[in-house]
Amino acid sequence: MDAFAQQLVNGLTLGSLYALIAVGYTVVYGIVQLINFAHGEIFMIGAFGALSTWLIFFDGNLALWVLPLMILGAVIASVTTAVLMERIAYRPLRHAPRLAPLITAIGISIFLQEAVRLFYDEVPFFDFPDAKQRVPFPQIEVVTGPAFQLGNVTIQRSALFTIGCLVMCSAGLWYFVNRTRTGKGMQAVSQDPDTARLMGINVDRIIVVAFAVGATLAAVAGVAQGLQVTNINFRMGFLAGLKAFTAAVLGGIGNVWGAVVGGLTLGLVEAMAVQFIPGTFGGSPWKDVWAFALLIIVLVFRPQGILGAKVVDRA
C-alpha cells in the first residue's frame, strides 16, 4: 500500500511535467495540424532561460522571490524562440505538403540543441557555464530542500511545485480558452479555419498565440524539471518532448484536456510499471519501454486517444 501511494505521488509528479509540455503539442496541432517536434527544445530553452536570468541578475541568491522572475525569464526565452520558429520556419511552409514542416521540425530541433550546446558559454558579456555537460540549476529555497514525510510516503518539495504548476496552468488555460475573445477565436480556428476568417479572426495571429501558449507552459515545465533534477542539459528536451508527444496522442491530440489527462496517465503508468512489473522487465531501466508500449497499444486500439473525438467534425 505504501509502495502504491509512493508511486502515485511519483507518477503524478512525472505526469504533471509531461502534461505541461504536452499541451504545446496539442494546441499547435489543433490549430495547424502540425506535430511540432521541436517543442521539446522549447522546454529545454525554458530551463536555460531561467538559469540565465538567475546567473545575470541573482547569482547566488536562492530566496523564493527570485523564482517568479526566473519563470518570467524562462517564459520570455521560450515564447521568443517559439514565435520566431513559427515565423521563420513554419509559416512559409503553411501550404506545403505535410512532410515538409515535419522534416523542418526535426531540423529546428537539432539546430536548437546544437546552438545551446556550442554557444551557451560563448554568449558575449555574460559568464555562462559550458553547456556541453550538465549544468547545475539553482536550488531555490522552500521549493527544494528536505522532503515531506506522510507516513512512509516521501513527497519532494519540487514534486509539489510541479503538480502545483500544472494545476495553476490548467486553470489559466481553461480561463483563456473559454472566457477570452482570443481563446474563442482559437477554438473557432481549430474547428474551421476558413469560416473563422469570415468571422474576422486573423488566423495568422491565432497560430502565433497557439505557439506562445504552448511555449509558456513548456517554460514552466523547464523550471520545474531544473528544480527536480537539480541540473539541466542541452539534450533534456529530446526524451521529455517525445514522452509529452506520447502523452498528447494518448489523451487525444488536438484536445487540450486530453493532453493533461494523457500526461498524468503516462506518468502514472511509468511509475506503476517501475514498481509492480516483476522480474527482468520491471524496474526503472524498463520504464521508457512501457511508456512507448502504451503509445503503441493506444494507437492500435483507440487511435483517437482517451478524450479525443476530433475526427468527427471534419466535413
Add this chain to the structure above:
Amino acid sequence: MSPMLEVKDLEVAYGKIRAVKGISFDVNEGEVVTLIGTNGAGKTTTLRTISGLLRPSSGSIRFKDQDITTVPAHDIVQLGLAHSPEGRRIFPRLSVQENLLLGAFARKDKEVTNDLQAAYALFPILEERRNQPAGTFSGGEQQMLAMGRAMMSRPQLLMLDEPSMGLSPLMMKRIMTTVTTLQQQGTTILLVEQNAQAALKRATKGYVLEVGSIVLSGTGAELLSSDDVRKAYLGES
C-alpha cells in the same frame, strides 16, 4: 450613386483551371441580387473571392467605394460585408450562443447583446437551444444559426451561399421568407441559389452563370419568364 458592390472582369483560377472567367455584376443598396446556375458554374467561387478567402487572378472588387480586391478575409467583415458560406459551416463543438457571438468577433461596440436578442427574435429556436452544441442541430436549424451568425456582424451586405440546400420544403420556405425579412429590415443581399424559382421570385436582379461566365441577366421577373431560364433551371420543357 455608385453600386454598393461592384465586381469587374473577375477571373479566379484553381491552378490552371479557370473557375470564373471574367464576370462583372453589381449590387445596389437595398436590393436582393441572385446568382443562379448549375453546380460548377462558379457561384461559390465568386462569393469566396469577394469575401477574400480566394484571390482573383485578375479583375477588381469594390465595396462601398473601396477597392477590396486584396483586403484579407478577416478585415472584410469589419467593412460591413458578411458571408454565410455554403454548407452552413457552423462551429460544431461550440454552443449556439458562442457561434452567434463569434459572428460579432470583429466588432468593438457595446451593442452586441442587443443584436444577440435580435438574432433570437428572428429565430426563436436558437434562443431555446442557446447552450446546446451547434453540431447536434438539424440542417435547417444550422442554416438559421449560420444566418443569425452572419447578421451578428451587422452587415450592410449579406452574402448567402445556398441557404436552402438540403432542406425540407417547409424549412426552405422559412429560410426564404427570412431573406425577405432581412431585406425589409435594410440589409442588402447577394443570394446564390440552385433553387432558381425561389431565388428569382424574391430577387430585384438576377444573373445566370454557366461554366464561369454570365450568360443572362435581368430583373427577377424577367428571368422568371425567360424561356431559356425556364428550360434550363426551372425544369420546364
